[in-house]
Amino acid sequence: MTTALRWHRVPRLLAMAALTVMVLGPLYWITMSAFKDREEILRSTPTIFPEHPTLENFRELFTATDYPSYLTNSFIVALLTAFFTMLVSFAAAYGLYRLRIPGGNKVAGLILVAYMIPGTLLLVPLYQVFAKVQLVDTRNALVIVNVAFTAPFCTWLLRGFFFAIPRDIDEAAAVDGAGPVRMMFRIVLPLLRPGLSTVGVYAFVFSWTEFVFASQLLVSDDLKTLPIGLSAIMGQYTVNWGLLMAGTVCTVIPAIVPFLFAGRYFVGGLTAGAVK
């Protein structure tokens, strides 16, 4: 009986092992590579764990390349994008799903269309628009574009979180004389913290990874973000894999850490959004 049961579990265990290797294997490998010295990383029989772990690659990355500047720019753009996306999508979701303005359904429909519009195809005219208002080659341009592409989806994502807050609370607060603005900040906003952190993390990650717009809207070297910078480093130092791996590890970590904190809500929010 027990053996039969165990046999039954074999395919599942194998699939789990395959998933683990497929997802965590590459991440493990680049992390280990980043700590290897120049000789060890190119050895014909690769070592599973660095024999002489070194921080040399990281030191070179932060002293000999423009990586620190790329990192700073990415942080500025991503944090601003996250902040404004939270602001815009919270406000919009409050108006659409709580105050239920007339015509709100049409806006909600437009939101769904907006997040299917191919961003790349808008690159050319968007560049012209920004050129007209003198915003080409500024971080602000990138923040505006990022917020415009994340906020519609995030507003839609917040819908589920808004519906989870009982309307009785509004009514009770209205009786107490709280106006809609006070109600929004004092009552709904605190309850919406999980939703807002989901939205913030989504916007941060979106901005952190965004390549197409950053590649055209930013021209100056000292404004470039990580996706552009790291690919430039890849072009310049093709043989220095250790350096490139250190750069990749430092690019991956800031995307994973916020996700680890808000991931629980994030997965919940995405699945809730998908099911509805």
Added chain:
Amino acid sequence: MSGRSAVPGVQGVALRARAAGHRRPWTRHLLGYALVAPLVLLMVGVIGYPLLNTVLLSFQDQGVVGSNSTYVGFENYGRALGDGEFWAAIGRSGIWLVGNLVVQTVIAFVTALVIGGNGRWARASRTWTLFPWVIPTVAVAVIWQWLSNSNYGVVPKAASAVGIDGLGSPFGDSALAMPALILMNSWHWFPLGAVVIYGAMRTIPGEIYEAARVDGANAWRTFWRITFPLLQPVLFALGLVGSLWSFNIVDSIYLVTKGGPADATTTAPVFIYNKAFNEFQASDAAAVSVVTIILLAALAFFYIRVARPKEDQ
């Protein structure tokens, strides 16, 4: 939140009616519109207006993006429709779309079944499974180029350890670049599908499975007769949104191959990107964009007509 929000039922209803009665609705609506305005302005300014501008630009003869131009009618469209390279790019986009859809759906399904377990590792996996999706595309590109590097990569080395020698980097080989990029991109995107399918699976009531088990249905039959049909609405939505998103991908391709070798990975969006910013033919790029959007819309319409689940409430 304080105790103030707790209002006893009946009394609350009466007070509520009074409060609603003397509140002027237009102030409430004004506030609502003011709150929605920033989002609408952003969508109009960054998505709507440029979309309109693409159409206008496609009837002009602009070269470098932003330079002067004059009206030329349908000339650009004639050139776009007669351009063999464009149709080849559309064909590659088709391969890209179908390849990504098939690979990602299969992996996402298996993953959704596996991460739904009760064990400690399965629970942890619900978080780390999403890592490939969270990390920047540029990192994905570097990781896979390093893993598949023909001299030092761990994948060719592992292959030669089991007897497959001389495996070069697939990204430099015009026959292998496309499938390799599809696999790489699927690694980046499958977690999203997996989590969505997993979430949908959890909404299927356990009693249905219980009943199937009592009837003696095996796991295979249960999956095809119960799980799969009940997931149809979610799979339909995922198929539509996922396909549109995959179609539009430029970064995964551009960061690794720039559309090469010998245009082997130039899909329609990469073709447009190159035309506008490397060949400096903004109007041609705009015309090609419009044709692509029309083709995409037609495809989406066709998909919705054919694949929409029948019992849709």
